[in-house]
Amino acid sequence: MRYAIEIGEEVIEVEAVRLGPNRFRVQIGDAPARIIDGDLSEGMAHLVDGDRSWSVRLGARGEEVHGHTSGRGLVVRVQDERRRKQRAAEAAAASGGGGRRSIRSPMPGKVVKVLVAAGQAVVAGQGVVIVEAMKMENELKAASPGTVVEVKCAEGALVEGNAELIVIEG
Amino acid sequence: MFKRVLVANRGEIAVRVMRTLRDLGISPVAIYSEPDRHALHVRSADLAVCVGPEASRESYLRMDAVIDAARRTGAEAIHPGYGFLSENAEFARKVIDAGLVWIGPPPDAIHAMGDKLLARRTVMAAGVPVVPGTTEPIHDLDEAVRIANDIGYPVMIKASAGGGGKGMRRVETEAEVRAAVETAQREARGAFGSESVYLEKFVEGPHHIEIQVFADAHGNCVYIGERECSVQRRHQKVVEESPSPFIDADMRRRMGEVAVAAARACGYVGAGTCEFLVGANRQFYFLEMNTRLQVEHPVTELVYGLDLVEAQVRVAAGEPLPFTQADLVPHGHALECRIYAEDPETYLPAPGKVTGVVWPAGPGVRVDAGIDAHSTVPMAYDPLVAKLCTWGSDRAQAIRRMRRALEETVVLGITTNTRLHLRVLEHPDFVAGNYDTHLLASPMPPVPSVPTQTRDAIVVATALARLLEDEARAQSGGGNPGAPSGAVSQWRSHGRARVLRGG
Numbered sequence: 001m002r003y004a005i006e007i008g009e010e011v012i013e014v015e016a017v018r019l020g021p022n023r024f025r026v027q028i029g030d031a032p033a034r035i036i037d038g039d040l041s042e043g044m045a046h047l048v049d050g051d052r053s054w055s056v057r058l059g060a061r062g063e064e065v066h067g068h069t070s071g072r073g074l075v076v077r078v079q080d081e082r083r084r085k086q087r088a089a090e091a092a093a094a095s096g097g098g099g100r101r102s103i104r105s106p107m108p109g110k111v112v113k114v115l116v117a118a119g120q121a122v123v124a125g126q127g128v129v130i131v132e133a134m135k136m137e138n139e140l141k142a143a144s145p146g147t148v149v150e151v152k153c154a155e156g157a158l159v160e161g162n163a164e165l166i167v168i169e170g
Numbered sequence: 171m172f173k174r175v176l177v178a179n180r181g182e183i184a185v186r187v188m189r190t191l192r193d194l195g196i197s198p199v200a201i202y203s204e205p206d207r208h209a210l211h212v213r214s215a216d217l218a219v220c221v222g223p224e225a226s227r228e229s230y231l232r233m234d235a236v237i238d239a240a241r242r243t244g245a246e247a248i249h250p251g252y253g254f255l256s257e258n259a260e261f262a263r264k265v266i267d268a269g270l271v272w273i274g275p276p277p278d279a280i281h282a283m284g285d286k287l288l289a290r291r292t293v294m295a296a297g298v299p300v301v302p303g304t305t306e307p308i309h310d311l312d313e314a315v316r317i318a319n320d321i322g323y324p325v326m327i328k329a330s331a332g333g334g335g336k337g338m339r340r341v342e343t344e345a346e347v348r349a350a351v352e353t354a355q356r357e358a359r360g361a362f363g364s365e366s367v368y369l370e371k372f373v374e375g376p377h378h379i380e381i382q383v384f385a386d387a388h389g390n391c392v393y394i395g396e397r398e399c400s401v402q403r404r405h406q407k408v409v410e411e412s413p414s415p416f417i418d419a420d421m422r423r424r425m426g427e428v429a430v431a432a433a434r435a436c437g438y439v440g441a442g443t444c445e446f447l448v449g450a451n452r453q454f455y456f457l458e459m460n461t462r463l464q465v466e467h468p469v470t471e472l473v474y475g476l477d478l479v480e481a482q483v484r485v486a487a488g489e490p491l492p493f494t495q496a497d498l499v500p501h502g503h504a505l506e507c508r509i510y511a512e513d514p515e516t517y518l519p520a521p522g523k524v525t526g527v528v529w530p531a532g533p534g535v536r537v538d539a540g541i542d543a544h545s546t547v548p549m550a551y552d553p554l555v556a557k558l559c560t561w562g563s564d565r566a567q568a569i570r571r572m573r574r575a576l577e578e579t580v581v582l583g584i585t586t587n588t589r590l591h592l593r594v595l596e597h598p599d600f601v602a603g604n605y606d607t608h609l610l611a612s613p614m615p616p617v618p619s620v621p622t623q624t625r626d627a628i629v630v631a632t633a634l635a636r637l638l639e640d641e642a643r644a645q646s647g648g649g650n651p652g653a654p655s656g657a658v659s660q661w662r663s664h665g666r667a668r669v670l671r672g673g
Contacts, residue, residue: 001640003633007625014633018641026630038634043526043543043582045631052623056631059525059582065635066525067628071577071592072620074628078636108522109549133549134511134519161522 004084006077062161100149103140103166105159109133114155116166120148128166129153146170171487172196172247172271176240177211179251180230182540182556183463184211187249190479199243201236203229205548210540217243224550230254233261237268247271247486249479253552256462257284273486275440275461282436283459287330287368289436293456296435298428301326301447301455303370311348314369318347321371327351329358330366337361338405340372375450375606378402379414380460381429382470384481385438386491393426394474395500397466399445401594403517403610408587409594410466410506412473415565415603416448425454432459441467441482450606465508465557468536472504472561503565505572507591509556509579511547514590515617521549526582530575534561534568547584555586565603569595589617 005012015027019035027033037048047054056069064077079087113130116122127139128148150167153159175191176199177184188198188211200215205224212218219239222229229235231254240248248265250256250273259280265272274280283289287307290300302321307330308314318325318341327350329337337358339350355365378399385391398414399407413422429444436459443464445457467478481492511520524545529537539556541547547555558575562568573595576588593614599605 001637003636005629005632007629012629014629016630016633016637018637024634024637026633028626028629036630036634038630040631040635040638045634047627047630047634049630054627054631056627057526057528057580057582058631058635061522061525061583065632066582067632068526068580068582069627069631070621070624072624073580073582074620074625076628076632078632080636080640107518107520133521134551134553136519138518161520 002081004079004081006079007074099146100167100169101143101146102164103128103142103168105131105161105163105165106138106140107131107133107161109138109159111153111155111157111159111165112137114151114153114166115139116148116151118148118151122146122148122168128168131159131165140165142168144170172483174199174217174243174245175247175249175273175483176201176236176243176245177215177249177251178230178236179249179254179256180206180209180211180540180551182538182554183251183253183465185214185540186538187251187479188214190477190483191249193477194480194483196483199239199245201230201239203550205546205550208544210542210545219243224548226254226550233258233264236261237264237270240265240270241268245270247273247483249273249482250462252460252462252465257460259284271486273440273482275438275442279436279438279442280461283442283461285330285366286328286332286458287366289458290368290456292435293432293459296431298432298435298456299454301370301373301457304368307366307368308351311351314351315344315347317369319344321369324372326370326372327354327367328370329354329362329364330368331362331364332358337367373447373449373453373455375608376400377414377416377448377606378407378445378457379417379425379448379454380443380445380464381425382464382467382478383426383429383433383438383442383444384478384485384491385433385440385442386485387439387488388490390491390494391430391433391438392491392493392495392498393429394470394476394478394498396422396425397464397469399466400605400607401600401609402607407466408508408610409591409600410469411565411568412469412504413500417452421452421454428454428456432456440485441478465554466506468538468557468559469504469506472536472559473500473502474498475501502561502563503568504559504561505568507558507572507576507588508554509558509581509591510587511553511555511584512587513585514587514593519549519553520585521547521553522584524581524583526580528578528580529556530558530578532574532578534571535559535575536561541581555581558591569601593617 002015017025024036025033026036039046045056059066064075109131112132116128122142124144126142130139146168147170149169153165174197177187191198198215200212200218201221202212203224221235255261259277262272262277282292324342327339337354339354341350354367359365380397382394396414397410397412399410401409432444443460446454447457448454527543536559541555560568560571596615
């Protein structure tokens with residue numbers, strides 16, 4: 001199977017093929033393919049790549065996967081090729097529609113106040129919604145001028161991290 | 171000794187207190203708010219009582235509900251932990267009036283030390299040095315200007331009922347005094363319901379050093395060394411250590427004796443902490459007394475080989491202190507890193523569903539955690555999820571062990587500040603033991619990028635986990651390719667549901 005693994009803006013293509021019960025051939029991008037002995041159980045992957053031993057912990061984080069090894073953690077998004085093409089097509093359609101941009105919640109929290117309504121014009125830097133988590137209020141601002149086309153949250157609502165709250169077009 | 175004790179708290183401190191209760195053969199009772207029903211501190215207890223909904227003022231802060239919970243479960247005593255009701259003299263009095271034992275200082279001592287100005291007057295009468303300033307609330311702006319001119323700039327304006335940096339302002343010149351006093355009064359009224367503020371000299375190059383004291387009901391009172399708490403961000407402690415690299419044995423003794431005098435001045439019983447401001451010139455001044463167990467108490471326990479919670483329980487049960495001043499000899503060095511559910515760069519809180527945890531272990535490591543792999547960090551409470559402590563035979567070893575412990579630490583599903591700690595531990599001024607409260611305001615070493623090999627290992631592990639999910643789905647007869655099936659996906663959907671419920 002081929003997968004596209006997104007880390008932030010970066011997309012890494014990986015091809016993984018099973019060779020045996022715990023053996024896989026893995027190719028990252030254009031690098032030479034490696035034969036990896038992988039022991040996977042819930043939340044844990046032990047990879048033996050030649051003499052190198054990697055103990056990787058894996059856990060869900062919303063829609064994404066939180067991986068951790070050697071003292072470093074990364075949040076990645078995995079897509080198979082079919083989903084990736086679908087998303088690319090959606091993105092192309094959206095950009096054709098004149099620059100729709102979403103204001104998203106930076107963390108799980110509670111919507112304390114919605115400062116704009118659909119149809120309202122906003123300027124760059126204008127506060128549009130306030131989200132509270134752990135006693136801290138965070139005002140989310142419009143990055144550039146436009147018109148609010150949709151308010152996707154209500155005051156008092158609990159929202160997930162990265163939830164779409166306000167859609168602005170312009 | 172007690173048979174059953176209620177812990178009126180949540181998170182890591184409730185779990186930590188319950189562990190000592192178990193050591194003593196005492197059955198722990200938990201209280202919890204609705205979203206905390208399955209929290210680690212509830213799972214650590216034998217009995218657990220719901221005291222209300224998520225908001226602290228409707229649950230953990232409800233005195234009647236907490237006392238009822240103790241009565242209902244047959245608990246003989248209440249341990250308040252820190253925060254919540256721990257420094258509430260009225261609550262302590264109600265616990266005692268209900269015929270229960272209060273594992274804390276007498277209500278009068280809590281009251282005397284609860285107001286910063288009253289505490290200042292109380293300890294000054296006992297000859298304890300305080301930062302030069304006013305002993306009465308500021309009523310008159312002209313008077314404030316006159317006093318500030320006498321003391322010399324810069325000065326600090328502080329809220330009498332203050333804490334956590336609220337209602338605190340630094341003033342550089344005479345022209346700023348009036349506006350600063352008015353602002354501080356307004357902030358203090360909003361945060362503490364009292365606009366009483368006072369004025370004191372600003373101490374240059376300050377260290378925040380505190381002395382642990384312990385008194386029993388039989389007239390014994392000792393000091394148990396110091397904790398250096400100068401690694402702070404916005405007046406919140408981040409890393410603590412004991413001993414302080416800034417003071418020597420003679421200064422420890424002098425500060426300890428002053429702390430004991432302050433404790434005696436208010437008729438103290440139990441564990442308490444005197445906070446001092448120490449200037450670059452090593453002059454020390456009493457700041458305030460915390461009339462409870464301190465978050466960072468484990469570093470003292472490691473260096474002195476004690477269990478302070480056990481001593482609290484014994485003293486509350488009427489026993490004499492289990493140690494004398496002569497017994498208290500520091501050994502080695504200890505560090506504590508506070509693990510917060512927050513982004514190490516932006517400091518934004520990061521509550522959510524925890525989907526995996528590996529705590530460090532091995533030589534010289536202690537973990538006091540309030541979460542495990544089955545926890546959700548709610549957004550309503552303090553973001554402290556665990557305290558990592560290391561002990562070493564010297565400071566350098568304690569630091570090396572802490573670096574290793576932080577590298578071993580894995581918390582998946584939420585963001586924690588372990589990276590911030592690693593940067594502090596690499597900061598040349600911290601390594602040299604030459605820092606004051608400005609350390610975190612100074613430029614920090616850059617975050618090294620994730621090495622390609624490490625990144626690739628995570629990429630391969632993620633791809634293989636997904637491959638196994640896809641294979642399992644194909645075997646079970648297809649289905650929606652986007653639908654969750656494997657282990658990771660199941661946690662994912664479960665985690666989302668819990669976060670959305672606010673649990």
